[in-house]
Amino acid sequence: xxxxxxxxxxxxxxxxxxxxxxxxxxxxxxxxxxxxxxxxxxxxxxxxxxxxxxxxxxxxxxxxxxxxxxxxxxxxxxxxxxxxxxxxxxxxxxxxxxxxxxxxxxxxxxxxxxxxxxxxxxxxxxxxxxxxxxxxxxxxxxxxxxxxxxxxxxxxxxxxxxxxxxxxxxxxxxxxxxxxxxxxxxxxxxxxxxxxxxxxxxxxxxxxxxxxxxxxxxxxxxxxxxxxxxxxxxxxxxxxxxxxxxxxxxxxxxxxxxxxxxxxxxxxxxxxxxxxxxxxxxxxxxxxxxxxxxxxxxxxxxxxxxxxxxxxxxxxxxxxxxxxxxxxxxxxxxxxxxxxxxxxxxxxxxxxxxxxxxxxxxxxxxxxxxxxxxxxxxxxxxxxxxxxxxxxxxxxxxxxxxxxxxxxxxxxxxxxxxxxxxxxxxxxxxxxxxxxxxxx
Amino acid sequence: xxxxxxxxxxxxxxxxxxxxxxxxxxxxxxxxxxxxxxxxxxxxxxxxxxxxxxxxxxxxxxxxxxxxxxxxxxxxxxxxxxxxxxxxxxxxxxxxxxxxxxxxxxxxxxxxxxxxxxxxxxxxxxxxxxxxxxxxxxxxxxxxxxxxxxxxxxxxxxxxxxxxxxxxxxxxxxxxxxxxxxxxxxxxxxxxxxxxxxxxxxxxxxxxxxxxxxxxxxxxxxxxxxxxxxxxxxxxxxxxxxxxxxxxxxxxxxxxxxxxxxxxxxxxxxxxxxxxxxxxxxxxxxxxxxxxxxxxxxxxxxxxxxxxxxxxxxxxxxxxxxxxxxxxxxxxxxxxxxxxxxxxxxxxxxxxxxxxxxxxxxxxxxxxxxxxxxxxxxxxxxxxxxxxxxxxxxxxxxxxxxxxxxxxxxxxxxxxxxxxxxxxxxxxxxxxxxxxxxxx
Numbered sequence: 001x002x003x004x005x006x007x008x009x010x011x012x013x014x015x016x017x018x019x020x021x022x023x024x025x026x027x028x029x030x031x032x033x034x035x036x037x038x039x040x041x042x043x044x045x046x047x048x049x050x051x052x053x054x055x056x057x058x059x060x061x062x063x064x065x066x067x068x069x070x071x072x073x074x075x076x077x078x079x080x081x082x083x084x085x086x087x088x089x090x091x092x093x094x095x096x097x098x099x100x101x102x103x104x105x106x107x108x109x110x111x112x113x114x115x116x117x118x119x120x121x122x123x124x125x126x127x128x129x130x131x132x133x134x135x136x137x138x139x140x141x142x143x144x145x146x147x148x149x150x151x152x153x154x155x156x157x158x159x160x161x162x163x164x165x166x167x168x169x170x171x172x173x174x175x176x177x178x179x180x181x182x183x184x185x186x187x188x189x190x191x192x193x194x195x196x197x198x199x200x201x202x203x204x205x206x207x208x209x210x211x212x213x214x215x216x217x218x219x220x221x222x223x224x225x226x227x228x229x230x231x232x233x234x235x236x237x238x239x240x241x242x243x244x245x246x247x248x249x250x251x252x253x254x255x256x257x258x259x260x261x262x263x264x265x266x267x268x269x270x271x272x273x274x275x276x277x278x279x280x281x282x283x284x285x286x287x288x289x290x291x292x293x294x295x296x297x298x299x300x301x302x303x304x305x306x307x308x309x310x311x312x313x314x315x316x317x318x319x320x321x322x323x324x325x326x327x328x329x330x331x332x333x334x335x336x337x338x339x340x341x342x343x344x345x346x347x348x349x350x351x352x353x354x355x356x357x358x359x360x361x362x363x364x365x366x367x368x369x370x371x372x373x374x375x376x377x378x379x380x381x382x383x384x385x386x387x388x389x390x391x392x393x394x395x396x397x398x399x400x401x402x403x404x405x406x407x408x409x410x411x412x413x414x415x416x417x418x419x420x421x422x423x424x425x426x427x428x429x430x431x432x433x434x435x436x437x438x439x440x
Numbered sequence: 441x442x443x444x445x446x447x448x449x450x451x452x453x454x455x456x457x458x459x460x461x462x463x464x465x466x467x468x469x470x471x472x473x474x475x476x477x478x479x480x481x482x483x484x485x486x487x488x489x490x491x492x493x494x495x496x497x498x499x500x501x502x503x504x505x506x507x508x509x510x511x512x513x514x515x516x517x518x519x520x521x522x523x524x525x526x527x528x529x530x531x532x533x534x535x536x537x538x539x540x541x542x543x544x545x546x547x548x549x550x551x552x553x554x555x556x557x558x559x560x561x562x563x564x565x566x567x568x569x570x571x572x573x574x575x576x577x578x579x580x581x582x583x584x585x586x587x588x589x590x591x592x593x594x595x596x597x598x599x600x601x602x603x604x605x606x607x608x609x610x611x612x613x614x615x616x617x618x619x620x621x622x623x624x625x626x627x628x629x630x631x632x633x634x635x636x637x638x639x640x641x642x643x644x645x646x647x648x649x650x651x652x653x654x655x656x657x658x659x660x661x662x663x664x665x666x667x668x669x670x671x672x673x674x675x676x677x678x679x680x681x682x683x684x685x686x687x688x689x690x691x692x693x694x695x696x697x698x699x700x701x702x703x704x705x706x707x708x709x710x711x712x713x714x715x716x717x718x719x720x721x722x723x724x725x726x727x728x729x730x731x732x733x734x735x736x737x738x739x740x741x742x743x744x745x746x747x748x749x750x751x752x753x754x755x756x757x758x759x760x761x762x763x764x765x766x767x768x769x770x771x772x773x774x775x776x777x778x779x780x781x782x783x784x785x786x787x788x789x790x791x792x793x794x795x796x797x798x799x800x801x802x803x804x805x806x807x808x809x810x811x812x813x814x815x816x817x818x819x820x821x822x823x824x825x826x827x828x829x830x831x832x833x834x835x836x837x838x839x840x841x842x843x844x845x846x847x848x849x850x851x852x853x854x855x856x857x858x859x860x861x862x863x864x865x866x867x868x869x870x871x872x873x874x875x876x877x878x879x880x
Contacts, residue, residue: 138698150697162694165630166694168701169701170611171612171705173575173611188795190606190737199737200737224877257695258580258609258699260699261609265796266798267797297640297641299641353702356629356690358613358615437797
């Protein structure tokens with residue numbers, strides 16, 4: 001059961017004025033976590049919680065004596081230079097800290113003067129990945145994305161037979177994952193033109209974005225021990241935005257028979273703020289399979305997963321080209337999708353990943369796979385938005401794009417809205433393509 | 441150029457008597473590294489170097505004052521609870537430590553009484569993985585394995601068109617990698633019989649081993665910066681034995697289109713001892729492509745790689761079944777191969793992995809992929825040795841095997857031999873299959 005509690009009360013107001021403004025992404029009902037420091041300082045990275053345009057410095061807060069019990073223990077763990085130990089403590093620990101934080105940030109609390117001393121303006125902060133990411137697994141949970149991509153190879157039979165039985169996933173690379181603001185040089189790779197007998201080495205000409213949700217693991221399972229579908233979300237710390245950059249031309253030549261490799265591992269970008277599963281509780285959606293689709297095997301099925309396995313998260317993709325930057329234009333939205341369209345839920349991903357006994361560790365990251373929606377304009381990649389590069393996307397300033405060009409910045413933004421709940425946001429994740437290095 | 445130096449001198453003799461015995465795997469010319477502690481003690485894990493049947497405790501050695509300069513710094517780094525920091529220091533650091541260790545362990549040295557105080561008998565030691573493995577990448581470098589497996593799917597055209605151009609690789613999972621002695625329960629997974637319309641969840645019935653070499657990364661490259669073929673080996677700390685257990689039935693149903701996932705990530709086992717590239721110098725082999733094969737692209741080709749890119753390492757696979765254990769029989773060898781047959785070299789794997797700017801970190805592990813040799817009895821998996829389960833393997837005690845049964849222990853052993861050089865060994869990696877958990 002998804003339980004709402006006092007932290008979700010839409011009537012809550014914070015003594016931090018910016019948290020109460022319309023369209024604020026980080027109202028008191030959100031309280032996401034990040035790992036931050038102050039730009040230009042020599043302070044260590046530590047955990048922080050967003051409130052309005054401020055950050056509660058958890059290291060500072062842990063020394064005020066305002067917290068007690070599990071919340072104090074959680075806050076001390078979250079004061080470290082990565083959130084791994086905090087995440088490993090599990091949902092009860094983060095919920096305890098979240099509850100006491102909610103109380104300390106409410107208008108009228110006696111604690112305001114002391115907590116106010118713990119605030120750091122977000123505009124002075126810089127972030128790192130919230131934790132040391134151990135293993136990164138990328139799923140493929142959008143049936144619309146799988147169908148769109150499959151159509152380019154198999155027009156009559158786009159979905160493979162296993163798709164509606166297995167939450168398809170594969171392992172990715174964690175070393176090249178960085179936080180929002182990541183820049184990377186256009187990757188070199190082996191490219192093989194359809195009309196050529198031999199490949200050549202060159203910079204990718206079909207560089208793409210992938211709109212994904214990132215899912216951070218918290219509590220660990222023991223090696224050899226599967227996680228049941230109904231306890232799966234107890235192992236999930238929270239969600240972030242995730243851009244899994246992809247080089248389609250490198251991918252096309254390399255991926256048989258063992259899957260994508262260099263086409264994906266040159267860079268991936270996460271948003272700094274991790275939205276906890278607690279904060280997402282008001283935005284859960286039902287998830288029953290249609291009669292036309294196979295019912296999931298028992299280890300992937302439960303009443304609870306049917307009732308509220310999904311999460312209603314709007315995600316936008318925006319582009320800011322070099323020319324737009326020079327012209328002083330704002331980023332332009334090129335797609336808009338929603339995580340509720342995912343064919344497989346977060347709980348199903350966790351249950352499937354561990355059914356063979358595979359052990360998940362705190363700080364492991366899942367990518368949801370590209371979250372394309374049912375309509376063409378909801379596609380989560382340029383590969384889909386431009387029909388494989390055949391239909392260029394027109395931008396408002398007269399430019400057009402098939403794939404990404406040097407200097408392009410891609411921004412993902414996410415938010416949750418529901419009647420009767422206070423809207424919350426994910427902040428954003430941005431990343432920029434730099435020109436390829438000179439010939440290697 | 442592969443340079444031999446005084447540490448490779450076949451005339452060297454150690455004051456540790458067991459190091460000088462015939463067939464000793466760890467003579468003074470080897471000096472491999474592991475992370476160990478004393479069984480039953482509360483001592484921390486630390487680095488050690490094998491000599492005969494003893495271990496030089498590097499934490500103890502670092503406090504003797506016997507080392508100086510780069511060797512002392514390397515020894516201090518190797519005294520930590522994982523070897524990551526030591527590996528990150530690069531080949532010069534490990535070479536400096538290796539040289540001074542070689543001198544301290546030679547017969548007649550003044551240092552014998554002090555170094556003798558640093559020895560721990562191997563029979564009292566227990567090991568962990570040598571380092572914290574960040575990312576694990578599995579390659580597919582045996583053309584014989586790729587052909588054998590491909591034949592089962594495409595009899596007329598077993599090798600895919602990219603095979604002889606790209607050192608094919610894919611990302612694997614590091615969390616479930618453990619050191620020799622690993623046991624694991626037979627994994628559950630989705631299985632789909634060819635004559636069934638729907639999959640079911642059950643324990644794998646086609647559980648297999650994979651004979652591989654493990655390759656540990658040392659010095660790191662900067663994010664975005666490719667490693668050239670000629671500097672590639674400067675980023676390699678050393679090699680170990682590696683068994684990448686695989687569930688063929690899970691793999692067959694899940695692997696399209698993104699590659700193996702749960703079929704591989706339930707367990708993988710490394711040997712405790714890492715043989716440095718320095719120790720392997722006398723066993724390098726030439727590596728030119730035949731005229732029939734495409735010449736590698738320039739970023740994968742160099743004079744040095746042609747001349748001595750390969751490594752001549754014999755690897756045996758042995759099985760010890762539950763019945764053999766009860767009968768008091770020794771393990772039986774079921775296959776024997778050699779890493780020199782690999783179609784791609786270690787340097788080519790490193791150069792390819794980073795050509796897109798992907799950053800490697802100290803402690804990252806590459807698997808070589810299953811190292812099958814040119815002859816059928818040199819296959820590195822049961823899938824090949826039994827023709828996909830169709831031709832059971834007869835064991836000397838009357839048992840037979842298609843795939844692994846509960847209680848089976850698989851052992852890999854490796855060694856290098858060459859006229860004029862002292863033979864060195866890799867020790868062994870063993871792992872045991874436990875029965876599946878009761879129905880989940």
